[in-house]
Amino acid sequence: MKVYLDNNRVTPVDPQVLGAMEPLLKEPYGDLHALHWAGAASRKAYNTALEKCYAALHAGEKDTIFFTSGSPESNTTLLMQLYTRQILTGRKNSLIISEREPLSILQAAAWLEEQGVKVHRLPVTEEGIVDPESLTDYLTPRTGLVSICLVDPESGAINPLEEIVRICQSYEVPVHTDATWAVGKVPIDLETLEVDYLSLSGETIHAPTGIGALYARKDTELSPLIFGTRSAPERYRGGPLNLPGIAGLGKALELASDALDFEMEDARELRDALEEGIAALSGTQTLIEWSRRVPNTLLATFEGVESEALLYELNRDGIAAFSTTVHPYGEWVRPSLIERLGLDPALKHSTVGFALSRYNTEEEIDYTLKHLGKALEYLRSFSPVAPKENA
Amino acid sequence: MKVYLDNNRVTPVDPQVLGAMEPLLKEPYGDLHALHWAGAASRKAYNTALEKCYAALHAGEKDTIFFTSGSPESNTTLLMQLYTRQILTGRKNSLIISEREPLSILQAAAWLEEQGVKVHRLPVTEEGIVDPESLTDYLTPRTGLVSICLVDPESGAINPLEEIVRICQSYEVPVHTDATWAVGKVPIDLETLEVDYLSLSGETIHAPTGIGALYARKDTELSPLIFGTRSAPERYRGGPLNLPGIAGLGKALELASDALDFEMEDARELRDALEEGIAALSGTQTLIEWSRRVPNTLLATFEGVESEALLYELNRDGIAAFSTTVHPYGEWVRPSLIERLGLDPALKHSTVGFALSRYNTEEEIDYTLKHLGKALEYLRSFSPVAPKENA
16 A cells, blocks of 8 residues: 655645646647737636636735746745845845745745845744744844745644734734645635735645745735746746646645645544554654644654654555655754754654645555554664653 | 647647656655655656756766756856856856847846846847857956857757857857757757757747756856755755656657657758748748758748738638747847848838647648738738739
8 A cells, every 4th residue: 555645745746736737738838928829728728727826815916926836936036036126225134034944945044144134043932833922033124024934844833924924014024924835734815814925836735846836915026036037927937837837736726725624624634543543652742732733744753763764664565754854954954843842852863744635545544553553663673762661 | 720830939748748747747756855655756757857868968977967947947047156156256257148049048148237247249140140250259268158049049040059169168168058949950969069058948849838957067066046955966956846847858858859850851841841832922031041940940021911910810720820029028129130131120020930840740831831821912902011913
């Protein structure tokens, strides 16, 4: 049996998403500006997808949504424009992010710091989230942007964005959020969540990799990152648009919206069953309170077991999970969540995560629990630091 | 009948390319660094595609090829790194391009100029190509880069890149070429064509939009444009890789290589038949000598007829062609080829192009010629400037 539980990195493509892409993969589609039937087909596909994006996010009609190759490009676009429009012009001098941002934000912030920008990195609390009050220590009239992810890429912890926005608004500082791990897992309504910018990506919502979007509230300025821009809708991003990807993203956002209740109830039930099963094993601990976490994710520590060894053992039984330590992030190291949560630092290398999707089944969860138990028993049988008692 | 003759902008996806993408669109594929079966599937797909890219381009094993969202991103990456590594550090102060570069190069060059970089734009000759000797007027030890497209995006004229490279080498100035309109139409052998950098894009070689690559010869430095980079192979470009696109691009490059003889002989025959048919109509003129042009493209002027009106008429009969005047390029206007070729400037608005692919048939060409003749007759029947005699 193959059980895929690494859905916070790449989700399988939904057959309906593929269905929306297929006309563009099987018939000629033209340049969006082309004065012929193939151009018309592209414009129709583009408009259909864009409407679905606006609807799914409850974006206002004067707001801007444009397509990118994914949230890293969306994030880089925004932080580079902060640099060219706000920092270089001397209008602003600082950026506030959380220390648990996705890698693209962390790297862009490090680059900005090299250019002399003041970067404040807010630590997360013992609950794994940003404390909105901590913002007030750094917010000034010269803060160019606050960028805090809506959901932690690894733990699934949900940041209190509405409160963060409220505080930033009182300082007239714009807020960006990377919602890549939030879309389809928590309701996103841009009428009530008053962020100025929002990034999202196809690969976490059952669209393929290589497509994403950047949302900007009306009155916000935008400079392209990639040259080759033309008239609208290609004003903010150069190149012929990734139309099959756009059609897929539109459909995926529609499905994410429609499936939200399922994700929040049925998927949560499966995740909770997995979590209860893990909690019943000895020497385990799950991180972040249920109420503060997206319904598809759980992160657990397994005492006396190396994350990579456990991933390897699980994979032998066809189970795909993730660890928080596999990426050599170079100089931009994300601080360990384990330490922030006040846990034994040794557990940093014994943390494994499971990210479900709407495709997982009860049978898969039972199978995972059974094999997880066996894997732990096996790995601990030759571990010098295994817990003494077994459940 | 539908006849698609706008293949220099977007080509239809080859069924074999879709076949290479489908496993990644129908089964879970993981993050490239993931320690499980889905990650392994991705690594395998990635490696297969990368090998095909190296083989198709005859790239050396120490050379770098990395994937982008298309040639605009490849071009922007390179020109921004010229800025950050060579210009800002004071090592270099100028850039040489041709005036007929793709929009992403023209815009990036305009941006660099705003930052104080000297930008020299070489005009094309009456043959529609860059005169290599004209480079020597501008090349200095402080020239950071020469960027000249291998094939003109509109006319299909082939620039004498080998000679350009030879001259630049004598000044030790690196050369970049955007080969988006060349791949699959002329042989590209990086063992003999000693450019330092080369951009290419999926949408002109029967892969979908949204995927492309940047090639860099060994010993060349590269900085990422999009943050979120990880360890190799994601060192030069942030974000989860567009794996379905990469698999498609690899296959498309392989097919482009395999189909090159066909494109150069059979497709050329069809194009030539179309060209002869057009030449036989009154008040027409085809641009750029056959021997200096890719085998799939022809650009012709139609006296007394507006390009857009002709495109519209052709489209009524299902024929998709292109004009050189439909894009409002904002401030970055590409000089008119018509004037450079020494033709009547009025013909600027009477130019229509036809770009074939390996999918076009003799029947389609016959159909196109028949309807083109009718369209011209109809449009000229109420044109104040139509040619007096009809053929």
